[in-house]
Amino acid sequence: MSDSASEERPHTRAEEPPRQTGAEQTPLDRTYDVVVIGGGAVGENVAARVVQRGLSALLIEQELLGGECSYWACMPSKALLRPGEVLRAARAVPGAAQAVTGDLDVRAVLERRDAFTSNWNDSSQVRWAEQTGITVARGRGRLDGPRRVVVQLSGDTEERPVEARHAVVLCTGSQPSIPPIPGLRELRPWTSREATSAKEVPKRLAIVGGGVVGCEMAQAWARLGSQVVLLERGERVLEALEPFVGDLLADALRADGVDVRTGVALRSASREGEGPVTLATDDGEITADTVLVATGRAPRTAGLGLETVGLEPDARLDVDDSCRVTAVEGGWLYAAGDVNGRALFTHQGKYQARMCGDAIAARARGEHASPVAWSPFAATADHHAVPAVVFTDPQVATVGYTEAQARDEGISVRAVEHDLGQVAGAALRADGYTGRAKLVVDQERLVVVGFTAVGPEVGELLHAATVAIVGEVPLDRLWHAVPAFPTVSEVWLRLLEAYGL
Template sequence: MSEARENQERGTYDVVVLGAGPVGANVADRARAAGLTVAVVERELVGGECAYWACVPSKALLRPVIALADAHRVDGARQAVTDRPDTGRVFARRNHYVNDWDDTGQAEWVKSIGADLYRGHGRLDGPRRATVTRDDGARLTLTARHAVAIATGSRPTLPDIPGIAESRPWTNRHGTDSSTVPTRLAIVGGGGVGVEMATLWQGLGSQVTLLARHRLIPRMEPFAGELIARSLTEAGADVRIGIQVTAVRRPDPTGPVTLTLDDGSELQADEVMFATGRTPATEDIGLDTVGLTPGTWLKVDTTGLVRDVDGAWLYALGDVNHQALLTHQGKYQARTAGDAIGARAAGRPLDDGPWGDHATTADQHAVPQVFFTDPEAASVGLTAEQAAQAGHRIHTVDLDFNAALGANLYADDYRGHARMVVDLDREVLLGVTFVGPGVSELLHSATVAVAGEVPLKRLRHAIACFPTVSEIWLFLLAAYHRKRT
């Protein structure tokens, strides 16, 4: 009998992974590379939220909107742009990149790495055990010799306000899988999902009203949200900061929705979308069978091990551990954890110190994030406020992008801003933020500088090509040098 068939017959594997999104796929891949047998359990589509309702479809939809905006910024090109995006083609493009919500290819990939895929609802059933309940009600038990990895992600959080259920609001899933452009769309929430969806649907022809309790994208430098708010307003959106929704009503299921606001006014829209945070998808995965509280975020160490469970067998990776709700960070955690699982299974020592092979140090020091708004906003590491609160002695350098000729050649009257946060005691970068057209492609250079703790006296020898947008690095470093001398 083959090893794979024997594993299936007995339901026993070295590693069991709950969740087949990008995080689950990466930990499974690393565990298989270490020579371990792996079972992967998925109750929805293999590929997860990112592939079908978040990162991939949102960027597929946003790119035509941003491409047209970029064309409008270049004389000679703007004259050729005479209309809005072709929404039919935009939605067809999205459908192509999500494979029409068919996960056959992703499922085949899981099998190609030598892992076994089980479709159904996976739940813990005590230490090193999980059950899988299929759609037909059949139930089977899987046992893990070494590790169970929870990679079940998160789901949208809806506020507890009157009328929310009856109003049938959009969440990020509706915002990325819908193929009808509402005439009026109210978006509640000024974080990354809110500003991206406002950019998208305003660009596709909706009259968007964006409601935010606080400033936009509050985890970035304040100027990022200010520039995005200005651009959305210029595009025709109604951006309201410092506003809360207190009630929602939709008496006619096919009619408009009315939002009651905390300033006493009302707002009518054809659809309302709530982008008000995420909740861990851990409420029904058997946490209580191992002494944990269902529905909670799971605390982990630097290798991804859950702290409150004995025996070094339970891992929580990606959104569920609340370290950084970003696909790329979850994949990074998964690769690290997969290597750690392999090392522990083989009895090898762990390198889990700062920046070690088995430590997710970047989760604390060098998390990159990008919002594909117009303009784009990209950052890595700490903001100036976060760095000061952490006790660092800092200096900030701020420059508008029009200091770089490459930016002005990229877009006439290029509008953007950059900031770097310097640790004065070590003269390394603690954080960098860019806002402007096309700046997402600058972010990896900043991430390397922050994660690598590259001394500024060395970084100044990394020459930016002329004339590119990346010349902003030259001007930032020169400004810091002038300040210090």
């Protein structure tokens, strides 16, 4: 299974259609065991899982099969970031630094990005789905009562009714939110989609929002030659994380030439004709050629027909740990991935998809599939062990609680930190290695409940922390997991020593 199951100004407007394969539509049956609306990474995984368990599945997608992650988020954004990261890493090691004589080749970077998106052509995804046994429908799907979906195929005005024997699963993801700032929406600004698919480097780029998308795109386009200003109304970028994260990352962005402005709110936006954009802030005016709005995302529920099953049209889709929508009688409606708002990460959405698919299949067989903590059908990691990496340079790796979050949950915690630059493996990796790591420990159970690290390529440290948290490994046992020398993972030893072991 693929990992998705897994502009001169061509794609600078969000409403432009993606490029599909143009393959002929498969004739639809009247009934399927499972109907999945939304064919991104999560929908693909739900459909594949139930087919593997012996059920039939219809997967409905109106854009590109593979969804946001494959074409406008995870893959293209990381492809844009990686070349600059490699170049900086080479320049940080004497001997290699002397061999580096040029800057990034913008055209080559964009071509590599395009290769990772298959040039926004989803034929390989369609082939995979069909070979897996999934029926793919190009078009829109919406609910029309219990276990009933109407499908409007692309290029067709007719709506076709389809019945689901066991379940309908909503996997429609999320969409960028544009705040109600005067003039901003009228500019038709970039969102994450345009920022990851642009064909030219914007001369002057203003980014509104200092979250993950804002920080990643600020660094990517700055290293490709754009003059970038980043506006964050909070005290620091990535404000929800440990305080040292935002401080270290802001320093790194400024070193790349990004004008990072925190504690600054955007008041209005305007443009005269085809001229530059003027952003009025409480810290003065900013002029830019392109504006990226990166202020968060909202579940994509409009037009899903929620009202036909007793829900409000824009209702929050509360789900249990098997992703079953709790407010709908009969237990047949599920929502997995960003649309349920639990954990807006591709890996967590695919994790939910596996739990959801297995629960649907078990219930179809009449087996007990209660979403309790010990059940294999319960997405319990969503509650306390969500790993995430911000792929800036330095990277930010987090899993579990921050110290503040743990205290808010009523956990008696102790936190310890260590300077990554003092770890031998890090010092060998790059001259002037700068980073920090933090461990949050539950003092009553003596287990790790949170981990955060900032530093070059620290994302590769994250799974060890995730295993420690999910496995609830006692500290006195974790002490015997000896890190190899000299690796950056030696920070685990240093953190446990700081704790007192």
